[in-house]
Amino acid sequence: MKEYDSRLLVGLLLPSVLSFGAYLVTSSGVLSILPLLLMSERLDEMWKKITSVSIVVIAVVALHVIQLKDIFQDMSSTTGVLIVGLFMPVSLLVSSGIWIMMSPRRYFTRLSASVSFPVVIGCFIVLWLLGESESSRETLRIYQEVLNSVIQMLMGTQMAGTDSNAMNKFVNDMIIRFGLFIYLVQFLAAIYISEIFLHRNSSSFEQRMMQWRVPQEVLWVFLGAFTLVLVTFFTESTLVEIVAYNISSALALLYAVHGVSIAVYLLKKKLEHLRVLRTFNFSLMLMALPGINVIAFLGFALLGISETWVTYRKHE
Numbered sequence: 040m041k042e043y044d045s046r047l048l049v050g051l052l053l054p055s056v057l058s059f060g061a062y063l064v065t066s067s068g069v070l071s072i073l074p075l076l077l078m079s080e081r082l083d084e085m086w087k088k089i090t091s092v093s094i095v096v097i098a099v100v101a102l103h104v105i106q107l108k109d110i111f112q113d114m115s116s117t118t119g120v121l122i123v124g125l126f127m128p129v130s131l132l133v134s135s136g137i138w139i140m141m142s143p144r145r146y147f148t149r150l151s152a153s154v155s156f157p158v159v160i161g162c163f164i165v166l167w168l169l170g171e172s173e174s175s176r177e178t179l180r181i182y183q184e185v186l187n188s189v190i191q192m193l194m195g196t197q198m199a200g201t202d203s204n205a206m207n208k209f210v211n212d213m214i215i216r217f218g219l220f221i222y223l224v225q226f227l228a229a230i231y232i233s234e235i236f237l238h239r240n241s242s243s244f245e246q247r248m249m250q251w252r253v254p255q256e257v258l259w260v261f262l263g264a265f266t267l268v269l270v271t272f273f274t275e276s277t278l279v280e281i282v283a284y285n286i287s288s289a290l291a292l293l294y295a296v297h298g299v300s301i302a303v304y305l306l307k308k309k310l311e312h313l314r315v316l317r318t319f320n321f322s323l324m325l326m327a328l329p330g331i332n333v334i335a336f337l338g339f340a341l342l343g344i345s346e347t348w349v350t351y352r353k354h355e
Contacts, residue, residue, distance in 0.1 A: 051087055053076040055094040058132075062099060068131035070230045075132075079139045092136035099128050119178030125148035125239065128162060134226055141304035146247075147254060150230075150293075157222055165215065165281060181314070184211060216284035223289050227296070231323075235316060245315040249304040250352065253297045255288075258347050261290040295326060295336050297343030301351045 045155050057074035061067070075095065105120055134153040141149040214221070238244035261285045267283035299322040307313050325335040346352075 051082075051090055051094070053081075053332040055093040055098070056256055058091075058095045059098045062095075062128065063102075068128040069225045071099075071128065072131050072135040072229050073233060075135050076139070077095060077236055079142075085140060088139050089136055090131055092139070096132050099228040100125060101130065102154065118211065119174045120181055121179060122164060123168075123182065126157070126160065127225075130160060131226060131229070133157075135229070139231065150227075153226065154219075154223065154289075158219065161218060161222075164167055165218075166278075167275060175295060183211075215281055219290050220288040220292055224293055227292075239316070247298055248315060248319060249307060251297065252352075253293050253343065259291060261287060261294070261344075264290065273294075285348065291336075291340045294343035295339040296342075297346065298339030298341070299323060301341075301342055301346060304352050307341065315345060 054074050058071050059064060059073060059076070065071075075088075075092055077137045078091075082091070092180055102179035103121055103125055107124075133156045136151050137153045137156065168179060234244070264283050264286035267279055268287055271280045271283055299319060302322060303315060303318050304311075306318060321334075322339070326339065327334050328335070
């Protein structure tokens, strides 16, 4: 009995310790969820998997509370900075937990459910920050100062007040308008890496990769969001801009992955000895390579969208 309890304890704590350790060392939400995703297959019961994720969530929240308590004396400032600072790491952890819970359902279904938490919480945070409360203004002021320091450190020079404000505004706009896109890139990267490690020797996994697609019904959501983007050129509404740009950019990313899947499938048909995963990795790298990333991204996204009308692949 004691041996069973010790094995159970190790099984629960090992993924949590590795995950929290990765976060402590790197402060990266992506690296912190990789141990949970990779080791979830080793745990035979769902409650064990969710317990491991919950332990890390509690540990990360406690770490941030302790760190901020030593920095800020004002409770309103601490709460606001804590909420915004915890959004990315906690959301990634919760998303990974949902992803694990929904196995073995379709990838798109699992992904949609996984991002539901950051979407809902992110909306509340944005609405709060756009408000006129004292805590939201103080939180924005603190993050503006932090952002200004980071920008000047990266630039390696002291910027003039006007230039600094303009750069701050640009970065803030990018984060608010493309926050879901940024989040999705990180979460998809973690999922992709973990899936490769877990199924690297599986031919059926390669087949699933080449058959991955965005459901046709999603196109209407994308077209609606893109229409709203066009509307923002003629009207001034911060909320409409946030919704339009976030949804359209996030779905464009999914269509780009869809396009990569089509391209690899077509290449595999022509070249039987093609390495599927290697070609996938190369295609994804093209979308991250400065200079050609925009062209590659748009090309793959348009290819993915076009399968709504053109049948490139048979359902296998």
